[in-house]
Amino acid sequence: MDLVTKSAAELGELIASGETSAVEVAEAHLDRIAAVDGKVRAFLHVDRDTTLAQAREVDERRAAGEDLGPLAGVPIAHKDVFTTRDMPTTAGSKILDGWRPPYDATITARLRAKGLVILGKTNMDEFAMGSSTENSAFGPSHNPWDLARVPGGSSGGSSAAVAAYQAPLSTGTDTGGSIRQPAAVTGIVGMKPTYGGSSRYGVIAFASSLDTPGPFARTVLDAALLHEVFSGHDAMDSTSVDAPVPPVVEAARRADVNGLRVGVVKQFAGEGAEPGVAARFEEAVELLESLGAKIVEVSCPHFTYALSAYYLIAPSEASSNLARFDAMRYGLRVGDDGTRSAEEVMALTRAQGFGPEVKRRIMLGTYALSSGYYDAYYGKAQQVRTLVKRDFDTAFEQVDVLVSPTTPTTAFPIGERVDDPMAMYLADLYTIPANLTGNAAISVPCGLADGLPVGLQVMAPVLGDDRSYRVAAAVERALEDRWSGPLLAKAPEL
Template structure:
């Protein structure tokens, strides 16, 4: 493994800016690493070698011309295959979009290109971001670099695995119910979900429009903050985008790295520290709480009673929105088309296309959502779930009147073996038990490595009020200053 692939994004950007190395050399090193290990990890669905080298050359030319480079210029990045990329395949992990090359870039990708980052390719994911293990990808599962027989989390397991396998120093994910934070936790990396509306959804293939949030993935908190700063901010093309500047998350990460949390009050969510989590996960979490206290934080217990209903509420709201959003995949306008032989009706072609193009988990959620929205059941199911969402928001509001941020384990368990939970959807859904409330509320959350259980990573989650993303970065960086970063066994 090249020494360049071991560096953080911050270190790489510094070397490129100083001329000690070139963006092309850095990119070649990471492309070489992908070629060496990705046949075992399967983090990538598409590697854009030509495009990556061209972007790297452009950065080197700008530096040679004396231009001032941005803080991440020349840094390679992997992008979850849920974001549109002009001329580069975007499949969302589904056969229904196999081979589709979008005619435009998403806002996130536009900002990445403008910042001089080098896109290596598109990463594997659960189909349409529906899953917690990246086993529901139509193109096969991704493997966790800590143990190739285990899952890397989901839905954005490809992005997290690329980081842990040193195939990329940065990655982009999307978080609908925990799909950035949960993969971060089980791969020993950092995953941050910004405030809903703090990053643009323009060009993000929709799963659940009131929940989907693009965000940064990295191996360090500072790298995640730098990436957050690049991709965040108002976008007039997204009606849910917040017209306000991004909080200074980079300054907060640097402040946290000093290891001083004096004056910070942290709330432990009582409902997330009892039954439901593995003993090893709780032990690592409690040890981290002790560490945060030693750094000066005041720790109090906070009860959020309606968090217990977050999981069932989410699995009514998200499927309902997905059943509406995925209606556009009909075999007529774009994507896969099956059965169009001139002898079948439009309805038959649509049915055959969806049968062939959608996987089992996507079909399951479409059916749940369609049922929940149907006449006679809307008020009983979807309407009630939205009321629970309001109660969860009130829990957060009340908690943040007492504390600056909330902390909990990120996931109830460490990475489980591939195939262990696919036959039991409910057990799979439990992977997002601790992350879902933040999505229903709309606030930011981050997962940072906090320890090991049976030799596998455990993550600590920090949740902050809406538009107070900087708070979570400060706390996460402070913990990282003591715990350090995690390195998986060599591949």
């Protein structure tokens, strides 16, 4: 039995039926990590003994008759931005190298409670700032489709782990596209839930009004099952939405778009996209129409300003959030030889502990918040944010969901954009509007361009997460029939 190629839902059923055990499934995935991660570099930390201890505990809980849910015993890779009391948490930064938190993030705790087995912590752009994982202080991850290309970012380690069959599931965070963009370029499913629908407690903050934890998986149903596990109100997070979790699993199983009104965003209908990406998007829209959806062109005129507004709002919040890394309480401390003041130690630590992109964003955000510039930059950006929200509100009066390409390009070569921040930022062109407004959005594979995966983005209203899953599942099912199997199965052997 080749356990690493099974879906999370299939593994859960096999474990529940006794055909295999959580320990056997964990061992299979740990062996896969040992075999291929030297090339993929998806993980920053893996501890075989800790993982197997978790798996044994799940088997013991099941033997004792405990009802653990459909994903009990299923392995998961965990983005290194979530605190874990039994593993280091670095956020991809030297300033937190080796830090072991004294507590679990809410999502970490919920994974454990439902019996998921954490395989390890995955690589990421430092403090989630980036679109390629090249900003990690520990080196880049690699795209399993082409090891010379990026796996996206900031959650590139999580997307690469799932695409390389090192884990059936993984977690990510999406601040400007950091789940959907890597999912698109690695040929997997990635979901940004409604902002506040998944807890930020224990997530090392980048931009507090934007950061949204979400799932990665190889199937839409698997993503929905994981979404359901870690979503729901959390009193520890003041931005958590006190509302029922949308029926995402039911929607993923339904996989039907007959009668749905699907809006094509005029401003994003392939504009700025590579020809292959634009072609796959057009084919996906035609596919949805053939499945019974009504296609409507929708104008969202302020979406074109979202990228500019984001790169004022997000750095401003980062400037505030990252002030806590001061060498005084935890993490890296440089120059503390008894002769320097606290201010000097702080300056030396931050200079050596933060990478170039983090420093760039701190400086940009600090400038945007400074006296005399606040209204002109940060204030104006927030006004644009309101206009983008109004575009969404108007659009959803006409349609049930909106669709666009997830990314303008397929995975680009490692090193190609590392010295060109503007080119790097454009990777999030289509994803950022949903972050500014808190809307739900998913990326689902919709084909290949020049042998590399392309993603379709499905955006839904706030707390309409189930609509995204319903449309994504319909696309997935129709394309699997066309390809005679999942897209990911066509990925090259590592």
